[in-house]
Amino acid sequence: MNIKLKKMKNKFYALIIALFLYSIGSYAQDVKKNDSIRINQYGREVKWLSLNGEAQDGILNFTSDDKSYSLWFDNRIQFDGGIFSNDALNPIGNGATIRRARFAIKAIIWNNWYGELDLDFSGSAVELKDAYVKYTFDSGDLNIKAGHFRESFGLETNTTSRYVTFIERSLSSKLDPSRHLGIQANHWKDKYILSGGAHFNTVGELEEVTLSQDANKDFGLDEGYAFTGRVVYRPIIDNDKVLHLGVAATYRTPQTTAEVPNSFRYSTRSYSSINRKKYIDTDDILNVDNTNMFDFELAGAYKGLMFQSEYKIVNVNRMDDLSSVNIDGFYAQAGYLLFGGKYNYNKAEGEFTRISRGKKYGDLELAFRYDYVDANDFDAEVYGGSAEGYTFGLNYHFNPNVKFMVNYVYTNNDRYANGKGKLYIGHDLNGDLTKDPADVIETNGNGGDDFGMLTMRLEMDF
Numbered sequence: 078m079n080i081k082l083k084k085m086k087n088k089f090y091a092l093i094i095a096l097f098l099y100s101i102g103s104y105a106q107d108v109k110k111n112d113s114i115r116i117n118q119y120g121r122e123v124k125w126l127s128l129n130g131e132a133q134d135g136i137l138n139f140t141s142d143d144k145s146y147s148l149w150f151d152n153r154i155q156f157d158g159g160i161f162s163n164d165a166l167n168p169i170g171n172g173a174t175i176r177r178a179r180f181a182i183k184a185i186i187w188n189n190w191y192g193e194l195d196l197d198f199s200g201s202a203v204e205l206k207d208a209y210v211k212y213t214f215d216s217g218d219l220n221i222k223a224g225h226f227r228e229s230f231g232l233e234t235n236t237t238s239r240y241v242t243f244i245e246r247s248l249s250s251k252l253d254p255s256r257h258l259g260i261q262a263n264h265w266k267d268k269y270i271l272s273g274g275a276h277f278n279t280v281g282e283l284e285e286v287t288l289s290q291d292a293n294k295d296f297g298l299d300e301g302y303a304f305t306g307r308v309v310y311r312p313i314i315d316n317d318k319v320l321h322l323g324v325a326a327t328y329r330t331p332q333t334t335a336e337v338p339n340s341f342r343y344s345t346r347s348y349s350s351i352n353r354k355k356y357i358d359t360d361d362i363l364n365v366d367n368t369n370m371f372d373f374e375l376a377g378a379y380k381g382l383m384f385q386s387e388y389k390i391v392n393v394n395r396m397d398d399l400s401s402v403n404i405d406g407f408y409a410q411a412g413y414l415l416f417g418g419k420y421n422y423n424k425a426e427g428e429f430t431r432i433s434r435g436k437k438y439g440d441l442e443l444a445f446r447y448d449y450v451d452a453n454d455f456d457a458e459v460y461g462g463s464a465e466g467y468t469f470g471l472n473y474h475f476n477p478n479v480k481f482m483v484n485y486v487y488t489n490n491d492r493y494a495n496g497k498g499k500l501y502i503g504h505d506l507n508g509d510l511t512k513d514p515a516d517v518i519e520t521n522g523n524g525g526d527d528f529g530m531l532t533m534r535l536e537m538d539f
Contacts, residue, residue, distance in 0.1 A: 086511070123241055135478040135539050140269045144190045147232035151195070153179040153239060156535045166510060168503040172351045175199045176534065177238060179206070189264045191222075194286040199361075205281050206256065219427075223260040225280055229272035229307035232374045232387055233408070234426045235286035237377065241413050242385075243470050244348070244534050247448035248357065249406025251345035252370065252389050254327060256281055261305075263425075267314055267347035270323075270427045272339065273306035278334050285334040292333035309427040323374030330367050337361045341393045342366055343404055343452055347487045348466060350534055356494040356526065359404070359461030360453050364396045378422060379416050383429065402457045405449030410468075416440040418474070453493055462494025462525075464535045470537055476519035483532040492517045492524030502526060 115125045122170050127143040128148075138149040155176040158398035159170035160250075181195035209224025220324070231253035233246050252277070261274025278289050278300045294296040307325035331339045344358035369392045376385040386409040394400040414420070417435030430535025434440040446468040467487045474480045492514045495502045501510040503517035503524040509516060517524045 090135075095415050096440050099218050135476075137539075139466055140342070146186050148182070148184040150178075150539075151181040151183055152539050153177055153181075154537050155238070157161050157223055157244065157350065158534075159530055159532045161349075161352060162529045163525060165245045166503070166526040167354060169352050169354070169528070169530075172527075176244075178348055181207070189215070189318050191220075202283070211350075212502075218266060219262070219264045220260050221260065225256055225258050226261070226401050227256050228254045228259065228276055228303070228305045228327065229261060229263070229274065230305050230327050230370070230372055231386065231389075232323060232372075232376060232428060235426065239538050240428075240432075240535075242383075242410060242442070242444045242472070243446060243468055245350070246465060247387075247406075247410075248345050248450040248466060249387070249389050249408055249448060250344060250374035252404065252406060252450075253372070254305065254329070254370070255279075257303070259303075265425050265427075270307070270309035270424075272308075273304075276303040276305060277301065278332050288336060289333040292338060292505065296338070298333050298338060300328045300334075301497055303327055303329040307372075307427075311424070314422070314424065315379075317419070318379040318430050319377055321374065321376040321422070321427065321524065323372075323427060325372040325374070325378075327370045328367060329370070333364050335361070337363065339363065339365050339396075341365045341402075343461060345450075347464070347490075348468065348484075349530060351532075352530070354500060355496050356490050356500060357450060357462045357464055357487075358497045359402075359454050360396070360497045362393055362402055362459060364398045364399055366394050367515075377430070378420040378481050381417060381435070382411075382422040383413075383431070384409070386410065390392065400457045402454045402459050402533055404450075404452050404454070404461070406448070408446055408448030410444060410446035412442055412444040412470075414440050414442050418442075430476065434476075439476065440473065440474045442470070442472040444468075446470070453491075460493040462491055464488060464490045464494055464525075472487060478538045480536050482536070484530065484532045485529065487527075487529045489527045490525035492519070499527060 111239055115123050115272045117123045127148055128141055130137040130139050135150055140147040158173040160171045163285055163444045182248040183193045185191050189212055191211040193207050193209055197206055207226050209222050209226045211220050211222035213220040218456040225383040233250045233252060234253040257276040257279045259274050259276030263272045267464055280286050305327035309323040312320055340361040340363050342359055342361050344355045346355055371390045373388045388407040393405040414435055418440040419433040421430050421433060435454040449465040451463040453463055470479055471486045492502045495512050498512055501512055503511060503519045505516040
C-alpha cells in the first residue's frame with residue numbers, strides 16, 4: 078500500500094511539475110508576443126525595426142539591419158568674417174556673421190522612399206530650404222521628387238554650399254532660379270543625366286510667401302509656373318577623371334512672389350553677406366510676359382586638379398510690344414589640391430562633391446575664379462550695371478567635416494552699378510561724388526565703385 082501511495086505521489090508531483098513548466102512556457106510565449114507588439118501614439122499597432130546607430134564620417138546615422146530604413150542628421154555651421162578696403166566710394170563696414178546655421182533631417186523608409194527637411198536659422202530667422210519626398214525606382218537610376226527643392230538649372234547653384242570652392246558663388250549664379258515648389262524626374266547612367274520638371278512659387282522666405290498670398294487674396298492672380306530641364310553628357314568618367322558637358326533651359330511666367338506683379342528683377346550682393354549693398358540691380362522690369370533662360374556647363378577633373386565654368390543667358394520678354402531685355406554672365410574657375418588629394422564627382426547629381434584628402438592631417442586647396450555679369454541692356458533702357466570679380470581662394474580641409482577658407486576678391490563695377498541710384502559711382506565736374514552715370518567724368522572703364530575684400534570662413538558639417 079505504501080508502495081502504491083509512493084507511486085501516486087510521484088505521479089502527482091510529476092504532473093505538478095509539468096503543469097508548472099507548461100505555465101512558464103506559455104507565459105514566456107505571451108511575453109515574447111507582447112514584446113513584439115508596438116502601439117503608436119494614435120492607438121495603432123505598427124511594424125517596428127531595431128536600429129543601429131553609428132557615426133559615418135561624423136554624421137550620426139541610424140539604420141535597420143535590413144537597410145530598409147535609415148535616418149540621419151545633416152547639420153552645418155558657417156562662421157564668416159570680412160575686411161573691406163577703405164578706398165571704396167561707398168564705405169563698407171567690416172564684420173562677422175553666421176552665414177548658415179542649417180539643421181536637416183533626412184530619412185529613407187520602405188527601401189525606395191526618401192524624405193528631407195532642411196531649415197536655416199541664420200540671421201535670427203527661420204528659412205525653409207529643402208522639404209520634399211522622393212521615390213527611387215528599383216533600378217536605382219530613376220527617381221521622382223515633389224516638394225520644395227532646387228530646380229535642375231545651374232551647376233554651381235546645385236552644388237551644396239558644403240562643397241562649393243569659394244565662400245560665395247559667382248555673381249551670375251544669382252540668375253539661376255534655385256529652390257521652388259514642384260515635381261521633377263531624374264534619370265542617369267555613367268555617361269549622361271536627364272532631368273526635367275514643372276515648378277511653381279518659392280516658399281523659402283516669409284516675405285515671398287506673404288507677397289504671394291496677398292496677390293491671391295487681393296487680386297486672384299495665378300502664382301506662375303516654370304518648366305525646367307537639364308542634360309549632362311560625360312564622354313570621360315572614371316575614378317580619377319571626368320569631363321562634364323551640360324546644358325539647361327527654363328521657361329518661366331511671372332511669379333506672385335515678386336513685389337510688383339508681372340515683373341522681373343535681377344540683383345545681387347558682391348561676394349559677401351556682410352556687405353549688404355547690392356551694386357548690380359535692374360530694379361523691377363515691368364509688363365513681363367515670360368522669361369527664357371539658358372545655361373551651358375563645362376567642367377572636369379583629373380585627380381587633384383579641377384576646372385568648372387558656366388555661361389548663362391536670360392531673355393525677359395515683355396508685353397505691349399515692349400522690347401525684350403537680355404542679361405548674361407559667366408564664370409571660370411580652377412582648383413588644385415596641394416597635398417595629393419583628389420576631387421570627387423557625384424554622377425547621380427552631375428556636380429563635384431567632397432574631396433578626398435591627400436594626407437591624414439588634411440589637404441590644402443588653391444583656387445582661382447574669374448566671373449562677369451552684364452545686367453545692362455541699352456536698347457531696352459535697362460541699366461542694372463555690370464561687374465567682374467577676381468577671386469583667389471585658399472582652403473584647408475582638416476577632416477571630412479571641418480575646413481577653413483580664405484578668399485581675396487577684387488570687384489570691378491561699371492558706372493551703371495549704382496544700386497538703383499543709391500550708390501556713388503564716380504565724380505562729377507566739381508569733383509564731388511555722384512550717383513548719376515551721366516555726370517561721371519571718369520573715362521570709360523574707370524567709373525564705378527571698385528574695391529577689394531578679404532573674407533574668411535570656418536565651417537563644420539555634422
